[in-house]
Amino acid sequence: MEATGRPWPNGETPLIGREHTTLGIIRRPPTVAKGAVVDVVSTLGDWYADSGPLYQRLAGAVRRAVADGRLQPGTLLPAERRLAERLSIGRSTVIRAYDLLRDEAVLESRRGSGTWVAGAEPGDGGVRHDGLQRVAPSIGDDVVDLATASLPAPAELAAALRALGDGPLGDALLRPGYSHAGVAELREAIAAQFTADGLPTVPREILITTGAQQAMDLIVRHFTSRGDAVVMEDPSSAGALDLLSEAGCVVHTAPSVASGGAEPITEVLRRRAPQLVYLQVPLGPEGTMARGGDVVTLARRLPEEAIVVEDASLRDLAFDRDPPPYLAARAPADRVLTVGSMSKVYWGGLRVGWIRGAEKIIERLARTKARADLGTPVLSQHVSAWMLRRRDGVLAARLDQIRTSRDALAAALTELLPDFAWTPPDGGLTIWALMPHGTSEPFAELAHAHGVLVATGESLSPSGRNSDRLRLSYAPPPEVIREGVIRLARAWADFDRRTRTAAMKGPAP
Amino acid sequence: MEATGRPWPNGETPLIGREHTTLGIIRRPPTVAKGAVVDVVSTLGDWYADSGPLYQRLAGAVRRAVADGRLQPGTLLPAERRLAERLSIGRSTVIRAYDLLRDEAVLESRRGSGTWVAGAEPGDGGVRHDGLQRVAPSIGDDVVDLATASLPAPAELAAALRALGDGPLGDALLRPGYSHAGVAELREAIAAQFTADGLPTVPREILITTGAQQAMDLIVRHFTSRGDAVVMEDPSSAGALDLLSEAGCVVHTAPSVASGGAEPITEVLRRRAPQLVYLQVPLGPEGTMARGGDVVTLARRLPEEAIVVEDASLRDLAFDRDPPPYLAARAPADRVLTVGSMSKVYWGGLRVGWIRGAEKIIERLARTKARADLGTPVLSQHVSAWMLRRRDGVLAARLDQIRTSRDALAAALTELLPDFAWTPPDGGLTIWALMPHGTSEPFAELAHAHGVLVATGESLSPSGRNSDRLRLSYAPPPEVIREGVIRLARAWADFDRRTRTAAMKGPAP
Structure with a gap:
């Protein structure tokens, strides 16, 4: 269908009617993917309306969903207790229904792997928090x-491409194109931005990444092991949550700094002695800004042994008042890694983010980055540098x-x-x-x-x-x-x- | 200094005298980084020329290198046996020298971590094969x-930017910019290229990655665990070697298919029953092309349980005769993952690569990719699609x-x-x-x-x-x-x- 409504001020047209992939992995098929954790409740439809004993009604609904493909082989079902809660029925009813379906070979179970639709193993090794897929499962026509909190590119981007094609990129095109830590112009532009925002920074303290998601991936990969304790706010970032779940970290939560202030999270940090702390400051998913006093208090009380990630991706999108100081500006220099991104203000398609930290940590992360992909595409980096030089406008x-x-x-x-x-x-x-x-x-x-x-x-x-x-x-x-x-x-x-x-x-x- | 010599045919100038980072992580300082495995022998200089007992001469040379900063705190030293071999001296001499230096607190040792220069722990958890850094340690003025086998960008690239800025990219700029599996145009262009080269492929069998290095990273991350057996050719890719070493895989080697034919590697595959096989076909570091018959024989004998990576990054750079068929063209459809890249023919700075494989495997890898970085920058993908449409020229x-x-x-x-x-x-x-x-x-x-x-x-x-x-x-x-x-x-x-x-x-x- 064609888009309706007036276009964006700078000539962009709205997103309705365009087919595009989003924060979902790839377009989700109408059925549920193997290995996915699905909302079985909504899949079952009006199961309660059937006749007969309750466990048989439930079993019948699952059997139908499997038979007509709504539940695919390998799909994990909720644990008995959880499904019972969701359906407001007794746990024994669910147990009897699952038993019946296992006898019929409709379902399979294995200790530690849960219960799934027979015919295939659950994909990807079982249940995982996969918020990336849940945040925006798919986009139809x-x-x-x-769900996707991302703007289209500003009009300047096309101008940047034309301009770069005509000149400033020319020198870079003669090089082999590898830049593990990032191209010099961009590291300089980002260091200058931090410095202007009250956090003095030199380019060697900046590592360019493929968006804030990769920034967090490199940090998790480099600094955590299976079983490590991590503290994060609740709610937090779906992407970070996915990574920590995948890495096998034990996640402890606290109310966000923005909504709860410094005290509750300080208490959790003290009690849990985490290897990693992930904070979305000053703005998190709740959309409220942390107060300056809380940031300063928290900075003073950060655990000495932990790597603290200050995800400031949304910082530039504070509307009405100046954001508080960076956590890194008030904490010891080697304790905080500050993550930023071009995705929110500029464009998600650039996939350019960064980590700011002590030079020796940035060097180690640059090595992890080299292993991951030898560096972020340099075109995106040059376009980003061009845009950052026009930041205020x-x-x-x-x-x-x-x-x-x-x-x-x-x-x-x-x-x-x-x-x-x-x-x-x-x-x-x-x-x-x-x-x-x-x-x-x-x-x-x-x-x-x-x-x-x-x-x-x-x-x-x-x-x-x-x-x-x-x-x-x-x-x-x-x-x-x-x-x-x-x-x-x-x-x-x-x-x-x-x-x-x-x-x-x-x-x- | 200014570059000398005639420029490249298309107006490019040579690389001498330009400062640029390469396949080394970041510019290596004149001293050796903490945690690096260094060639201590060359660092020691003419140690043999001193007077006194041999172990004292050796200890003196190490002491001087530490004192003047040529060997930094945390630098790992070779094991006694290895250093003895390198210096053509007895192992007991090295043992006595190390003992002396440990007594003086110049060196430290720990079982399992080796011996290093005192004052800092070895970085990054100890000795690793870090071929990425060794292939091209640094570039001075x-x-x-x-060392770096990468061409500058072709003249078409600047034209692509201007053209994209003027039109074809316009539609993409209105989208949020996330494309986990890759932008449709590029997946189509790559599928068409495979099909034209005798390996029928549809876009859903293609995952776009940030270069061949990330392709391999995603595969290693998704399919291997610590201790898994892997078979690769010797010599092979420094980047793949790094990843496998980092992942804790046990690497078994065989002569390359190009130089040894199908028999020796088939024998190793049979004996080792690996989880992963990594092959650079048809061209590896030796620069010789595998014969068609060997590729066909090998395809027939690939282990059923293993994921086989066919790294065909260099395939398009065969000079004089047509390359053999793709391994994937002759093996069962879900056994082989074929890796390709824009870096060799086009430009390394694009950082665009791909994995071709069975759709269900590509879907799983796309999820791993989403976790890693939410997708490769789309500008690079559109430039790549533009260039691939002009592939022949x-x-x-x-x-x-x-x-x-x-x-x-x-x-x-x-x-x-x-x-x-x-x-x-x-x-x-x-x-x-x-x-x-x-x-x-x-x-x-x-x-x-x-x-x-x-x-x-x-x-x-x-x-x-x-x-x-x-x-x-x-x-x-x-x-x-x-x-x-x-x-x-x-x-x-x-x-x-x-x-x-x-x-x-x-x-x-």
């Missing part, structure tokens, strides 16, 4: 994406654009989903919203069926504590946002009706 | 690089250019280093040369001091079996190559004299 235009979109999402939520609770954000690209009731994963599945993607609290929460929240992006243009909220409101009416009906039919046997 | 010009450079290196070697033995290559960018005597690592250090970088056989050999070989790149322009060989000949005269002198002074006590 007519789906509004309120780009940033001012971006913030105007984002404020307009934030207002559009806020207005649509107030009008169309008045029961959702949310705090106006201090910056960033998302609103963190509390559902009136229910959990976000089944609601997000239903919303997807209604043509709108949202990120779930569960995909951003190491603890599952935020399963009653949604993260809504206002990166799309205002008209697309409004269409998305209209669909979300329809989905909510549907969800609300279904859950009330299920509640009336009554709980477990 | 007036060093000829015969670019390739023809490249092969002409490379043949000229190969002839220049061959002529210079014949004239200036007649005692070096080598086989004219069938393709690729390097000549694999046998030294008349001595080992390549100390010679390479000396050559560096004479202003020329070469890759050592040891950096490319899992077994150390090729320590009497050098790999010489003819990627630079002809004049630079000649200057490099002149310097190499001077270094050889020096090396030859030194080793003869040492031999005359006589061996162990």
